[in-house]
Amino acid sequence: SQQGEEDPQALSIQEGENATMNCSYKTSINNLQWYRQNSGRGLVHLILIRSNEREKHSGRLRVTLDTSKKSSSLLITASRAADTASYFCATAGSSNTGKLIFGQGTTLQVKP
């Protein structure tokens, strides 16, 4: 079964606006990662946040993690048409088995 549930499933915004995607998970984690997938292509790693971290930044990306609520959010600021893609969260379990469990993804459309 899927570990992560993402919300919303689809999001459509105008260029320049911010986009926020949320991810909830069920079990204890070692880290949580966000990936981007352009249509029909492989996933690309965006950012990793460890279970003892609360917030992390990378360029226009901001990720937060609330382990008490078992949730994470990905914020993309000043979105661009090139940000149009699907975004997936993935969790690595606390036992660090090396496996990731992926959520179902949020499809983001950024209109020019």
Next chain:
Amino acid sequence: DADVTQTPRNRITKTGKRIMLECSQTKGHDRMYWYRQDPGLGLRLIYYSFDVKDINKGEISDGYSVSRQAQAKFSLSLESAIPNQTALYFCATSDSHTWDTQYFGPGTRLTVL
């Protein structure tokens, strides 16, 4: 050149045929994975391998088998393909020393008629 390559990129086959999907990597990573992606279901893990002699079943291994021929090569086989194995298949790699960030190949689109 891409670090993780998959062949073929597209394949159409018939029910009952044996199919092999191949994955090669030049990243020097010890861990390799096979996933399938279906619309609305995210990625599901089929098999994973932490080194040449360590192969493990994932969430949905029934109907699939794998072979880790070398550290750089990991193949996925469908012994007798069926239509519900129509999906997008991804290979991924990771280095056990770097918090398991995974690097994905471009995918193979498989259609079973």
